[in-house]
Amino acid sequence: MRALRVAVIANNLEAAQQAWITARVGWERAEVFTSGFTELDREIDAWPNAAVGFHAIEAKLFGAQRMDIQPETEALIFHLTDLSMKIRDTRLTAQGLLNGTAKLAYEVRESKADGGESRFSGTSLDDMRNNADGIETVFRIVFAAEIEARDPGIADALKTKIDRLRSLLGVPGLGNLDPSKLRAEGEELIVSLQMRLLFSG
Numbered sequence: 001m002r003a004l005r006v007a008v009i010a011n012n013l014e015a016a017q018q019a020w021i022t023a024r025v026g027w028e029r030a031e032v033f034t035s036g037f038t039e040l041d042r043e044i045d046a047w048p049n050a051a052v053g054f055h056a057i058e059a060k061l062f063g064a065q066r067m068d069i070q071p072e073t074e075a076l077i078f079h080l081t082d083l084s085m086k087i088r089d090t091r092l093t094a095q096g097l098l099n100g101t102a103k104l105a106y107e108v109r110e111s112k113a114d115g116g117e118s119r120f121s122g123t124s125l126d127d128m129r130n131n132a133d134g135i136e137t138v139f140r141i142v143f144a145a146e147i148e149a150r151d152p153g154i155a156d157a158l159k160t161k162i163d164r165l166r167s168l169l170g171v172p173g174l175g176n177l178d179p180s181k182l183r184a185e186g187e188e189l190i191v192s193l194q195m196r197l198l199f200s201g
Helices: 001-008 013-034 037-045 053-063 068-089 094-109 124-150 152-168 179-199
Strands: none
Touching: 001 013, 001 068, 013 037, 013 053, 013 068, 013 094, 013 124, 037 068, 053 152, 094 124, 094 179, 124 152, 124 179, 152 179
16 A cells, blocks of 8 residues: 555556555455454445545546545555554454355355446456455465365365356456356355354364
């Protein structure tokens, strides 16, 4: 986000837009654990009521092609820094990550499948892909080995469901997305995560 601050000070619209897009990648992947910080999550990524955070900036930068976003940018950097400090001081539990993973799969399945979150910037499909990458990363790093040791079949089934979700998002554009298939795959993944991972703990 500091690249966005630099671009804003330089009044460089194109650089500011690119900095915003780059910042979104990390944020969307991290949502598997950021959703537990409810108040900060609202300040950073409020949607669809985008009065603050990423989407308030997006509306001006991409929707109106305006650069008067320094107050919003400074506020977002402050909240992201605050979140980073809180995460460092918080013990992330397997149950918390499971809840965040299931919640993120639900977001991809439901609200984002209806047209996406980042409409002004046109990055909604990338948002969903990055969400799915975050889900895959948490499964692989936190859960896969333990589940594999207990029941390889369950581990393979979960990996397959995550791969299928990611495959559905591998279309060239948002208009090529099949929302009904996405909802079905997302629902299967959510149920599997909630049931199988809970019982493996």
